[in-house]
Amino acid sequence: MPEITGRTRVFAILADPIAQVKTPQGLNRIMAERGVDGVMVPLHVAAADLATVLAGLRAVRSFGGAIVTVPHKTAIVPLLDAVSDAARLVGAVNAVRREPDGRLVGEILDGAGFVAGLRAAGHDPRGRSAYLAGAGGAANAIAFALAEAGVARLTVHNRTAARVEDLFARLRRLVPGLLLASGSPDPAGHDLVVNATSLGLRPEDPLPLDAARLEPGQLVAEIIMQPAETALLEHAAARGCRIHPGLPMLEGQLALMADFLRMRP
Amino acid sequence: MPEITGRTRVFAILADPIAQVKTPQGLNRIMAERGVDGVMVPLHVAAADLATVLAGLRAVRSFGGAIVTVPHKTAIVPLLDAVSDAARLVGAVNAVRREPDGRLVGEILDGAGFVAGLRAAGHDPRGRSAYLAGAGGAANAIAFALAEAGVARLTVHNRTAARVEDLFARLRRLVPGLLLASGSPDPAGHDLVVNATSLGLRPEDPLPLDAARLEPGQLVAEIIMQPAETALLEHAAARGCRIHPGLPMLEGQLALMADFLRMRP
Known part of the structure; x- marks a missing residue:
């Protein structure tokens, strides 16, 4: 992995349990291959804490977005500022992008x-x-x-x-x-x-x-x-x-x- | 840097501005030397957002703690669950540890x-x-x-x-x-x-x-x-x-x- 500096963009995966996730490995590899100064880290978040954690991440200017998995995919939908048509029909989101103005936009890619x-x-x-x-x-x-x-x-x-x-x-x-x-x-x-x-x-x-x-x-x-x-x-x-x-x-x-x-x- | 997995503990530095910080490089090097499965990432947090971000991090079970620098060192003191005697007397904190029960404990190490x-x-x-x-x-x-x-x-x-x-x-x-x-x-x-x-x-x-x-x-x-x-x-x-x-x-x-x-x- 490339060195993390004060300029590195931060991405997260939100899950509970979290130990088994493989997305950080995959996306950190892709970022390294693409020459992106970014890093994805695992955030272990219980269902009851999702809204609080999301409010915090929304306020982090170096936060680029998150991958969302069990148990948050459905619960996160009403907490976002916008979701894609597919995500609205499915009623679930597994990827959230933070726009530069702090808006959180959801998509379902599962x-x-x-x-x-x-x-x-x-x-x-x-x-x-x-x-x-x-x-x-x-x-x-x-x-x-x-x-x-x-x-x-x-x-x-x-x-x-x-x-x-x-x-x-x-x-x-x-x-x-x-x-x-x-x-x-x-x-x-x-x-x-x-x-x-x-x-x-x-x-x-x-x-x-x-x-x-x-x-x-x-x-x-x-x-x-x-x-x-x-x-x-x-x-x-x-x-x-x-x-x-x-x-x-x-x-x-x-x-x-x-x-x-x-x-x- | 070692690979980040679902078991990696996450640490942060909270600062504004953030681009100039050198602590992630230093602590990620120390963690690699010590064989610690952890990573420190830069979280760009404005003064007005500190309480919101801290509430979010408190709820992240894989969050190990943060280094705190300008402009948060004094403002963070009343937001923590406990601070050391030294931090209380100095009136500032530059390191926050998240205990397993979610309590945030502050220390001044300057x-x-x-x-x-x-x-x-x-x-x-x-x-x-x-x-x-x-x-x-x-x-x-x-x-x-x-x-x-x-x-x-x-x-x-x-x-x-x-x-x-x-x-x-x-x-x-x-x-x-x-x-x-x-x-x-x-x-x-x-x-x-x-x-x-x-x-x-x-x-x-x-x-x-x-x-x-x-x-x-x-x-x-x-x-x-x-x-x-x-x-x-x-x-x-x-x-x-x-x-x-x-x-x-x-x-x-x-x-x-x-x-x-x-x-x-």
């Missing part, structure tokens, strides 16, 4: 990053039947990106059914003809199975879906990056599925994040 | 850094007669540190005599038996002569004391780091004094700062 990662691994979701576990911030972003990428059907499973209905109402505005179904824990019958919950981050987490119903030939994808091999991916591999870990989503996103945060010399 | 720099150069002030030019923030910190280091007598010269009396009133609370005198520009008769004013920063500055009265064998010390050789030090060397430039004060402080901020593996 979904685009996830689809870019899938495609880079040779998996085009167009025309496929997709099953999505979760209806939170990341799941919303991925649902919109899969809809935009042309999946034929989208089934969403979430403990709270009202969140699925809410997601579907917004998805129908974007892609009126898309086949949507509120699913059970059973992922059978779909080409692409995606875990977009945070289940799998901790060793004691239950599985996000009924892994005994996974079928050989299905593509099972994760958004969790650490551990790289979640319990779900282990089950999927054991049942003959192809697996797609969480890391390519980050790789797909890093360049998008660097551009949005104006990481340039 | 004076101790000066004394550490003196000692590292082989000059122990214990039992000596000291002459100090100035009664501002830096002079206050050095006066307390010299008193704690056991000088036998302290003479302070300042244009505004009321500031000297105010300083003496606080010094007497710390070291009741210390011999104190309000001085003239004449530094004759003292073992140690210290410039703790900002005179010497600019080429056109007058000397902070009557250099024609300096005596061979006196130790003449500066707090000014740039230029390294001030007009006062040039006069002192010409008159056969030993000289002690300003830079060792910073070097002496860096280790104290690193210790106070618990920068250890």
Whole structure:
């Protein structure tokens, strides 16, 4: 890493837990490659403290912006001065840029990053039947990106059914003809199975879906990056599925994040 | 610099202006040498925003603490949960540690850094007669540190005599038996002569004391780091004094700062 001086711009990632994040490594590498005098640091922020921390960062003139992840992606939206159309529809933000006048502007890059990662691994979701576990911030972003990428059907499973209905109402505005179904824990019958919950981050987490119903030939994808091999991916591999870990989503996103945060010399 | 990960502790320097600060370079070097997984970044914070930024940093669990400089050293005192006796007496703080429970504790290391720099150069002030030019923030910190280091007598010269009396009133609370005198520009008769004013920063500055009265064998010390050789030090060397430039004060402080901020593996 280049030396940090009094002229270095500061970026942050806001998360809880934080130890597992990989974005600082990725964006610090990209800044070094681009010759940007900037640094990204990890800020461990509990849900209850987000507004306070954000108010503080807004007042820091050398602060360039933040990457936002669990549990802040949805909660941060009303705290920002402006968000993109995509972020408003998804109801979540994972990148916040600080404008020179102190305004904080939000964008969601999760979904685009996830689809870019899938495609880079040779998996085009167009025309496929997709099953999505979760209806939170990341799941919303991925649902919109899969809809935009042309999946034929989208089934969403979430403990709270009202969140699925809410997601579907917004998805129908974007892609009126898309086949949507509120699913059970059973992922059978779909080409692409995606875990977009945070289940799998901790060793004691239950599985996000009924892994005994996974079928050989299905593509099972994760958004969790650490551990790289979640319990779900282990089950999927054991049942003959192809697996797609969480890391390519980050790789797909890093360049998008660097551009949005104006990481340039 | 070592790689920044999700486990890296974050430290900051709070200043306005910020471009000129040298502490991040110094403390990041020390952390690398000590094998500490931490990083110090520059946060450009205007005086009016200090309370807001501090409230935000207090809520960041990966935040280890901050170095504080112009214009925040005095203003930050009432915003902290606790300050050291020295910081309370001096009325200023230049280092803030975040305890694991979120409490912010302040310390003033300017004076101790000066004394550490003196000692590292082989000059122990214990039992000596000291002459100090100035009664501002830096002079206050050095006066307390010299008193704690056991000088036998302290003479302070300042244009505004009321500031000297105010300083003496606080010094007497710390070291009741210390011999104190309000001085003239004449530094004759003292073992140690210290410039703790900002005179010497600019080429056109007058000397902070009557250099024609300096005596061979006196130790003449500066707090000014740039230029390294001030007009006062040039006069002192010409008159056969030993000289002690300003830079060792910073070097002496860096280790104290690193210790106070618990920068250890």
